[in-house]
Amino acid sequence: MTTPRPIRFVHQGQLKAVSGLPPTTTVLQYLREHARCAGTKEGCAEGDCGACTVLVGELDAEGKTVELRNVNACIQFLPMLDGKALLTVEDLGGSADLNPVQQALVDCHGSQCGFCTPGFAMTMQAIYERHQAAGTRPERQELADDIAGNLCRCTGYRPILDAGERMFEAPARVLDREPIAQALRTLRDDPSLHYEAPSRTGAPQRVFAPRSVDELAALREAMPQARLVAGATDVGLWVNKQQRELGDVILTGRVDELRRIDAGPDGALRIGAAASLEDAWAALTARVPALRELWLRFASPPVRHAGTLGGNIANGSPIGDGAPALIALGARIALRRGASRRVLPLEDFYLDYMKNALEPGEFVEALEVPALRAGTRLRGYKLAKRYDSDISAVCAVLSLRLEDGVAREARFAFGGMAAIVKRAAKTEAAVNGRAWDEAAALAAAQALREDFTPMTDLRASAAYRERAAANLIRRFWLETRANAPLAAESASVWQAINLQRSVA
Template identity: 70%
Template sequence: MDHRPLRFFHQGQIRAIAGLPTTTTVLQYLREQAPHCTGTKEGCAEGDCGACTVLLGELDAGGALQLRNVNACTQFLPTLDGKALLTVEDLGSSDNLNPVQQALVDCHGSQCGFCTPGFAMSLQACYEQHGEAGTRPTRQELADELAGNLCRCTGYRPILDAGEQMFEAPPQRLDRAPIRAALQALRDDAPLHYAAPSPAFGGRIDHFHAPRTLAELAALREARPEARLLAGSTDIGLWVNKQFRDVGELIYLGNIAELREIRPQAFDDAGRPGLWIGAGAALEEAWAALSAIAAPLRELWLRFASKPVRNAGTLGGNIANGSPIGDGAPALIALGADIVLRRGAVQRRLPLQDFYLDYMKNALQPGEFLEALLVPLPAADLRLRAYKIAKRYDSDISAVCAGLALRLADGVVAEARFAFGGMAAIVRRAAKAEAAVLGQAWNETTVAAAAAALAEDFKPLDDMRASAAYRMRVAQNLFRRLWLETREEAPLPAPALSVWQAVSFTRSAAA
């Protein structure tokens, strides 16, 4: 293979980088290598606080420039190859602030200032997105956009004020023309094969490969079954930053357009409609597509990490990593999704619920990789819910995550699929709870039977996020919530189920 430097657009020019370790993060590059780019801050180094937020630019299939905010602390520098990197230094100058910066100043949205560059970049991403669409976000939408940015000085109210005010100024979008031109030129580069010494591991030469087609990936994976697959780096980046693990040779999936496809596809031979989600599709796009076919998944989408994490991370990575507290698997198992695996030119398919074998162990064979998820479109009479219980509402790891689905026939449960995360070493179905409701009338007695059976399905562990007793009680209570929302008579209306709307709903009901 022909090795070459990695190349990306930054500060008005194409940068060529060689010799830096393959696991150098974008944040490390900005603060230690790039000229005058220390506005991007290091806070948590794990994608939680947003102080390191930057914008990445890529061309889509039609040549349009797409900008998304991501955390620089978890992104490895070679993943920038062929892309554009924008930081807070690319917005406005001290004597010519852009609308985002000016609004933060005018609304007193900066206190100590440490978090401000990250907020500015997330606001800029929002400004660009709505400017492109000709829309304006609501205050709640702004809060969702900023869920991955923490302000240690509790300045959220003026920051949200700034988010609203930035649209009042005359429009001043980022100049996209030079970025597009540079990215068009970078498209002519050969696929990246990058090699550099690793000081942390005795100067060993590490390799980073970035194939651009599914066929190239399949060949590389077969030839190098021990290499580690890298997608959004929202998990593997923490292995390096926090655990100092040796991740060795890396095969990057982010440049393979085929892996990012989301398209309608028949789920079975009978032609049942389904949705194909490529393993490389970003969490943001994947969950948007899932929510479009299953509206009850929308809240889980918004609470699935933060926007910068969802912009970088992939649904395939979330599923393949197989964390027992991952938020993707419970909902997908409840929907009856299948997983598509590939080795060379050979595909095989199995139910997602059969993919997980034990704690952090799955059914992947040497040289095999996850190609896609195939999700059946839920029938109109499927009663589906997804619940996430965590210490924080936004951007937190689940203590319990549940995907619950059932279908009734004349008031009797004809089908039930209950999947739980955070209750065992793997995400799995609650078989005894399902058996307790099948063939039974959907009422409080049946709900109580399901809750009792759940204690036979799972023996949760105690850890820092929740005690075993708390997890069991919460999971059992979720059956009652499911019944309250889906019962035949007087199901709870949507406003009664939102913590944000509960007070106003209660007041209006009392009036």
């Protein structure tokens, strides 16, 4: 194993070297308690409110410039910053020299109590930088989608969205990334991170961040009991909310091979297990536009920037939204242990509640998604109490191929209906090989009762889940029937509201 060393990253224009702090110290704790940067606030400590939003910068693949993404500092562990740059609200500008984002928030009265404002400013800075680099301006709805991970409890979002539009009217003033890039280039020569320090309870704890998939495979095989951590968007809550000890940790986020998304000549996708949720969903949606709404409603942008699709799949939550989409697409999961590899259909990976087919020392290497066959109809539906950034009560991704009006290859995957995400086998059988008409949709809805016995919990009752899931099958038929199919936006509450406004 490598020699232990400090965590090294760029902050406030300087190279920082941190040692001695517990490995599960969050970036937020470091900022407020050790770096004395109190502009970043703590709200929920679980990645929901966005008060702690910061920007994390990494060199692009060519090492030429710095890519910035907004993430939640409260669920990012400090070792995850190794080799990266950290920017906070203190980096934007002082009271005597506000930058366009800050000035727009002032001019549009986008702040009252001010607690959430630093987080909004950081998210808006990320938006500003992205669009200035591309020479574009976001539509108001795009701004709303981008700030979905930041909550305001007193101002309301209208003046904040006004500020998001106003910030592009001032003379352009982007962050100077070249000094950051130069500093990050010096960190590329550092060896893979091996960090050791007492845990929060005083027990010895080690963190490893391998740089290659072979190094990761060797570490995982040698340390099968170590905790694999990708984006910590779930594991971070174990520490913050449940006060759990993680033991030794292996981070996957520095393995470039696992962050790649490759398209095959046949249109298939291979999504590395450490590719971010944002990048993975963008690639999926580019090929299957019907998944776009599911993408936008899958957590918030800061969570999607930090979390990974591979981690979401490996976690195996029965209410996760990634698995239904991938199972409906016929995805396979690539597993590795040492030098050995195997591939399974994703639906075979889940065995029981929070139990999967991983063997000791094995890890998820990639997700393989085949191209859709001609004639395939697919829709993704999410039902939740809140539209943005909420956990599904029911998630359904329904796919079938139509051949001369006959349903073939139905793949109906549901989350929230059982102890695991799974296909509705009897429901699929009820439609396969028969004309795709209203009678087939009704038969499928009835068969659904034989596939699932949903439970009642805080998100929904069993009766609601059963009825809503059956209704989604009917909606799927309405949107894919041969005669006068219903446009997807016709069932959108937002489209209905906009229509009412236009009529008024």
